Amino acid sequence: MSESGSRALLERLVGFATVSRDSNLELIAFIRDYLAELGVESELFYNAERTKANLFATIGPGDRSGVVLSGHTDVVPVDGQAWTVDPFRLTDREGRLYGRGTADMKGFIASVLAAVPGFLERPLQMPVHLAFSYDEEVGCLGVRPMLAELESRPHKPWLCLIGEPTELKPVLGHKGKLAMRCQVQGAACHSAYAPQGVNAIEYAARLISKLGEIGAELARPERHDERFDPPFSTVQTGTIKGGRALNIVPAECEFDFEVRALPNFDARQVADELQSFAETELVPKMRVVQPDTGIRLQPLSAYPGLATSPDSEAAQLLALISGSAEFGTVAFGTEGGLYDQSGIPTVVCGPGSMDQGHKPDEFISLEQLAACDAMLHRLALYLQGPGALL
Secondary structure, three states: OOHHHHHHHHHHHHOOOOEOOOOOHHHHHHHHHHHHHOOOOEEEEEOOOOOOEEEEEEEOOOOOOOEEEEEEOOEOOOOOOOOOOOOOOOEEEOOEEEOOOHHHHHHHHHHHHHHHHHHHHOOOOOOEEEEEEOOOOOOOOOHHHHHHHHHOOOOOOOEEEEOOOEOOOOEEEEOEEEEEEEEEEOEOOEHHHHHHOEOHHHHHHHHHHHHHHHHHHHOOHHHOOOOOOOOOOEEEEEEEEEOOOOOEOOOEEEEEEEEEEOOOOOOHHHHHHHHHHHHHHHHHHHHHHOOOOEEEEEEEEEEOOEEOOOOOHHHHHHHHHHOOOOOEEEOOOOOHHHHHHOOOOEEEOOOOEOOOOOOOOOEEEHHHHHHHHHHHHHHHHHHHOHHHHO
16 A cells, blocks of 8 residues: 555544553554455454453464564553644644654554555465554553463464564664562651651662662673663662651652663562562661561563574564664564564564654654555565565
């Protein structure tokens, strides 16, 4: 389908306000109906509340492995952002298409949908699968039940292409993420008698300081991987709350922290080290003053990193359809680590730039959209038979 086809589809997709906190069912129904009109059946995988769904569809022979084109349907909120256009209505200005999700990542989904007639017209020797998920922006949550189902099938996909915005540069790796909440239960008293209480904020501060020490250790030069920016695993505290009044020793404090981990580093080691420090160094001192005090770590979300070999078949196919073997990495995370972890080799390449993602006046250029259409056309030729692309 032409550039105008992907643009028209993007206009429809942007019109669905699929912020992660809200339902994506109207958008999923639109995609299901669009595919049905073309004779393509879809499967839906709902969340427990049936307020959101993943969509999976196959074009071509169903008795062999194929290529998954993966994208997430949810977008980040626009609250508090200074948009100059309606974020949920596509605006065309001087070759740029503005709207929430245009870059991250409804532009890719629009191109994939626009490519469906072309896939259908060709005698594909290998199928193409469409996999559109929910709740990627809040921890890659939605794709997991769909992947669990795919793992149980006799013909698991051969590889996955995730269309996150990379300016269509081929990407083979990204860091993983672990998000944690630390809850400190102290003991309140009048601040005039502070030693009789257990100051939860002060103990939280010691824990945060420990995280800083762990982060400094991870940043040592011998632990660097220069393919990434920054080239080491990072630790940072993002939110903290606690205390009720200045003249009350605070009984509660909690803070959230995250680890952005290189693919060869298990982020849980950071949480384990912090838990050990809490149990051996802090909790005993707290309980001398008040026995029912303590420190608890609670996982919020996690996804693995991605490190696909440049010598893999997945990488070579990506080089072929993208026109470049200059493989890179990205700083942001994707669902790619989960696909790879389930045994589906994964690469990342999509239109637009994450420099525009999550910001007011998010946009994708018409040029990038057209280039993505061309990349998917080359994929269709390849799936018809590798020789068709040569």
